[in-house]
Amino acid sequence: MKGFKNCVLLMMLGSGAVFGADGSGSVIEDIKLSILLRNAVFDRDFKNGVQDRREWGQAAIAKFTSGYTPGLIGVSADVFGMYAIRLDGGGGRTGSSSIDMFKQDSSGNPADDLARAGAAVNLKLSNTVIKYGDQMPDYPVLSYSNTRLLPETYTGVSVNSKEVQGLELNAAHFTAEVRKGAEGHDSAGLKQIDLLGGTYALADNLQATAYQSWDRGYFKKSYGAVFYTQPLDKSSSITFDLRGYHTSLNDDYAARLGRGDENTIWSLATTYKLGGHSLILAYQKSSGSVGYPYGGYQSLGRPGDGGSTFLLANSFFSDFNAEDESSWQLGYGYDFAAIGVPGLSYRFAYVMGDNIRTPTGDGDERELFNQVKYVVQSGSMKDLSFKVRNSIVRVSRNAAAYNVSANEVRVYLEYPINIF
Template structure:
């Protein structure tokens, strides 16, 4: 049995003895979430693949129990989560790796499941969580929830709000549970098949004024990379129905430990150029400006990735079950804190300059609450070939429409239709890009028992 699981079991046993304490039960929440997803990925250029199209449908269930805290100077609680995924349609030849776990015959497994739980404690305005169902949403780590089941992490986190207008976050994570996996893996980066069991981070969110928030975070994935983040968000309220938002982000990432020395600790720079092969060496900045008027919202921005190497983030997609000889664990699929993390592509390779925009409209202004639509366009240029000789460009257009029923028996039932088009124009070599058209249809519903 894993040490962390044993410690968590002991903690839950202690909590069970105090379950009658006021707050633990009264503040508890129990909910069941259902997600049905149809996923259609059309590879316009197959590059030798047997089928250009990949189509699958799956059903996911997520049961969440969140307790309150026991009474006393230090309050204790527990959170538990059960996840179950079911393959509904899309057989061998149509299977999209990473959407559902892989079966040995080239299709998907029929079903998969996993359990997770966190013990937690609260002292004053500080909370600590320890377990295997952590889902951080921070500038240096974003838990991915883009498929049937969410990505979760194992480790410990602390959040403190003891000082007015200041939030302090810190933690250490040891493993990840992929969105299409029943198992846990170590932590890694794109293209590396070795892993690490130490991702440490710390950061501050300071609300300098009611309209201005400043951020600084530091993270370190042992033997892979170190990363600094600076951020500033400001909202200028023009009137009750009009505002202008500025969002500035800067990342500085560098190599750590065995990164770049070979042996599976290399970063493949998102299949792009690297000044020093296998090493993390990157600076990325982005600026986004959003003007909102009534139900309308128009966002424009620009992002620049440095020439020396690509942007880096946690991604377990290449980690193998038993070192360098076995197949991938299938825990891929990760997010990062930049707008260019879009539906199909990331626009995060070495040298890439991306200009992007998005228009959104909330139809509540027309008397249809719960209905929203948006369209986004991104164009990246000056992307460096892996060889370092020459550059290419790429673009993506994403559109989506979402509707959530607002009242009645089916209140909270949500529908989302998303469509993305990606194209790369890199000359005759087609070194990196694969033109794709992608469609997703998602139905979400959450029922709260408590």
């Protein structure tokens, strides 16, 4: 890991060219306090004899951010507090690690409620920020999950540098993780993950991203992406989105899984926009001796790098990431602001995957996805949002070890409140 540490040092020293800059803002004037009220329901109707799962809860997520102190090096603090209460999910309906709203105890009983808090300190020099403490990282190779009731959090140090216009660099080192449905770090058991990468705007409509991560004892992962948007006229455009991962598993981890040790997966999505309409066509391909290795929790035998670290086109209920799988997506979206209803949007996708390699032959899967979302635009309930999404997934029986057929409904009601 010597090369990684040297890269972090170079990023920190790179800000030295602007040592004459003063910290901006004020500790008091820039203080922010917000509370997100979130109500979430997950209902999964599994097929082929698999037990159904249903979880429902209410959460309050408070975040406090101070401004930076004046001077050459500005100092600020981030503090968060979270509380969630289970409204449903008893009677044997909890326990799905992929839902994971409320962790079960050793007897299989889900927690009635959860309480969690954390803090981090920030040091700012020019346009470089070093953060230490509890964080919610959002990188292509380590992305905290915020799609359940409470978000995942990680503990460690991160560096974000924007010293060069159009270039953003990131480096991080984390040694602990709190899973979505738990309160303590020991529930995840993350040993150590390091990452380095960044994004560069090559032009106003062209952007490239590259990242590398090292999950100690598990794997090394690389990510690359290119995004290009071409305006066609005032009301239409076409976007090309190419991104992919290459993962090399450590020998011991691959042996423990009883699988291969390498995976490459990529997707290319083309989106044509005309007014409020969006038409999406995407292709995704997985190759190598194993499917894309998810993160997940080390307490469940997984690497511990987050269950949502997968930013490819064909990712809905299924991620279409099995060994050797090929998948196509036909998608459509509509923004009702085009007809005078701002805040209302609709999304549809149909994805079909085949060539899933299994011990019993090639399998296939398909998913029909629908989502409706509305965000209140004004008044006392401004920013209140309501979202419903539904997935219908069918998987061939010889691919049952990879995925399972199910009908899923997710409902979210969120109300962000800015205190000051």
